[in-house]
Amino acid sequence: MSDDRLIVFDTTLRDGEQSPGCSMTLEEKVRIAKMLEKMRVDVIEAGFPAASPGDFASVQAVAKAVQGSTICGLARAMERDIERVAEAIKPAASGRIHTFLATSPIHMRDKLRMEPDQVVEQAVKAVKYARQFTDNVEFSPEDAGRSEFDFLCRVIEKVIDAGATTINIPDTVGYTIPFQFGDLIARLIDNIPNSDKAVFSVHCHNDLGLAVSNSLAAVLSGARQVECTINGLGERAGNAALEEVVMAVRTRNDVFNCDTNIDSTLIVPTSRLVSSVTGFMVQPNKAIVGANAFAHESGIHQDGVLKSRETYEIMRAQDVGWSDNKIVLGKHSGRNALKSRLSELGIDVESEAELNEIFARFKDLADLKHEVFDEDLRVIANESQLEPDQ
Ligand code: KIV
């Protein structure tokens, strides 16, 4: 494993909460934040204090309850927002102010109604103001994925000079594609003269289903912070999923040459907690945390895994917090998997003929339902043993 550290910035409590229908109470946010701390997330973005008194109180409560992670609050590039974050994160052992301002032509023209020069000026002013409260300041040029390269370089160079220590490049609308986004990060790092004075971070949305791929392309280009959420929650189609980014860099360390400090065995429990708090179900085939992520149904796969797990598993289920992988007995399962499950259940099969009998009954039942459970097998075995000649 390489020692090169990738910083994990979790924004489940801020961007994740922006998923329509996903708001959380203060107590729920503190519970999730404590779990993220236990998982060794480096930075927890706990909310947007200027958004509401409730959001302010939640960020403050998280800052009081969590001492092992840096607690961050989001602020528009405005003095009042920055003051609210500074106040909310005061109790934190380590705090960060994250301020943002849009830099794409469409946002500057249609949303901000500002000229590019005014945007540069306001971004610099906001960063300088934030530095009066903390030396840990992150700046995001919102909609960087659709911003003009030269202008982006200009803004970033100036905010680094003004004291920004992390530069986060958001693909706010999930518009970029991996080779393009990776190339953008590499060119920014190469072209901005003071780029070595800040950590480059990425924040990718999933509108085209590319948030994780884009984040990973950026890591290959030198980004050393990834912003992500548990289960990929977030505005519209969501953000990059923490569990996927973390396990991709760990499993393919040979490619990424960096790793996070995350205790991956807490990934599944954290995913479950976030799902139960928000009521957002995790789809069964979701990578890493879906119920089927380590389940095998086909006979060929089951046979392979029973002989050697590495035939069809690239990670250990236990390493991400499952108790074990799962052999699901269904109509595609073979004799080997059935025999192994019968033995686990302590059912003695005395002869090949008896196994054939149980197998035939098992297949008949499997055609009628999605999964054959252990209770079904006990009944089948019992019946086969009672009626050996059938
Ligand atoms: O998607 C985005 O651009 C954001 C910023 C505030 C970082 O969430």
Ligand code: ZN
């Ligand atoms: Zn976002």
